[in-house]
Amino acid sequence: MAKEIERAGIPTVHICTVVPISRTVGANRIVPAIAIPYPLGNPAKSNKEEKLLRRALVEKALRALETKIEEQTVF
Amino acid sequence: MRIVHYLNQFFGQVGAEDKAGTEPLVKDGPVGPGVLFQELLGPEARIVATIVCGDNYFVEHIDEATERVLAMITDYGADFVLAGPAFNAGRYGIACGAICAAVMNRLGIPAVTGMFPENPGVESFRKAIYIVETKGTTAGMRDGAAKMSRLALKLAKGEPIGSPEEEGYIPRGLRSNYFAPETGASRAVTMLLKKLKGEPFVTEYPMPVFDRVTPLPPVKKMSEITLALITTGGIVPRGNPDRMESSSATRYGKYAIGAFQGLTAKSHETVHGGYDPTYANEDPNRVLPLDVLRDLEREGVINALYPYYYATVGNGTSVARAVQFAREIAKDLISDGVQAVIITST
Known part of the structure; x- marks a missing residue:
């Protein structure tokens, strides 16, 4: 889906746990996530720490969208 | 011949998604689909052990999980390795592909897996290993297992391996020499005539399909x-x-x-x-x-x-x-x- 949305003209970043799958299907901007059942969280942490972790990942994704790339890039 | 079989937590009868974090473990003899494989392989090959690993554990720790599984395979003195089949399960396909590639490259023994062509493991590993083409669901178990067993036995015995169409594996992009009854020129003209008449023909050199999208410029503000x-x-x-x-x-x-x-x-x-x-x-x-x-x-x-x-x-x-x-x-x-x-x- 990331590839098709980008093909349609909207820059897209894929936050995902299984990076090899994202590479194979052709997402251009890839941000590795935490774990399959909680890509943007970690139930072992406190609510506050977990939200900080999630924010860091989303901020990384926004930076990826602001970065000029020539080819598929894992951030 | 001694065989080690790799399965995920589901086929390895450990549990469903709640057990997807299971670390690699060994069970003696065939488990789950391994029973069918044993029947198809016949008396000349024996599944001595089944290694089971949770899909999440594997893809979240690919390098470490591969090392651990390789060590287990080595302990059992396997002559060849079977993995899956993974059908259209993405994480499982990546795991089967990574294990087969490591087994072939590092242990130097044959390994065969099976997947549905859309499984992301296919694109990642098809050039490195033999992946038998299966259906998308377990409805393709028997047919997939039969092709995997036949191919694995041939590889283990060092017998020549036929084309992807003959053996049922997904093309690896390898070319091999053979004697054709007609010269290239006459085959090309035959193909051209068929094309002109609108008849079906089979190319001898399919062009690779690279479906990539050029990255868009970044967001400015x-x-x-x-x-x-x-x-x-x-x-x-x-x-x-x-x-x-x-x-x-x-x-x-x-x-x-x-x-x-x-x-x-x-x-x-x-x-x-x-x-x-x-x-x-x-x-x-x-x-x-x-x-x-x-x-x-x-x-x-x-x-x-x-x-x-x-x-x-x-x-x-x-x-x-x-x-x-x-x-x-x-x-x-x-x-x-x-x-x-x-x-x-x-």
């Missing part, structure tokens, strides 16, 4: 754009109003989030059948990070969050469907002036 969220992690309003399937989705949902500052266990849940839903149901922001994006919107880091998000499930959903969903969603987003997208996947 994040603080001036509207950003949209999409997830393949199956987050839907509680009660699943659109009756989205838990796997092999035929639809996606578009859901209003204008009134939400974040997602809660009361407002949203996951319908995804391919991972343990406990953590996503507890706090759906772990899959669709609405709470954080609202903060970033308030702080002016982004101008606005699009008042809807889109969701589907990525497990077992065909590539053709995913492409169709994405095209429809993109059309929607473009007409509403969305300039950047975050997709989250489990």
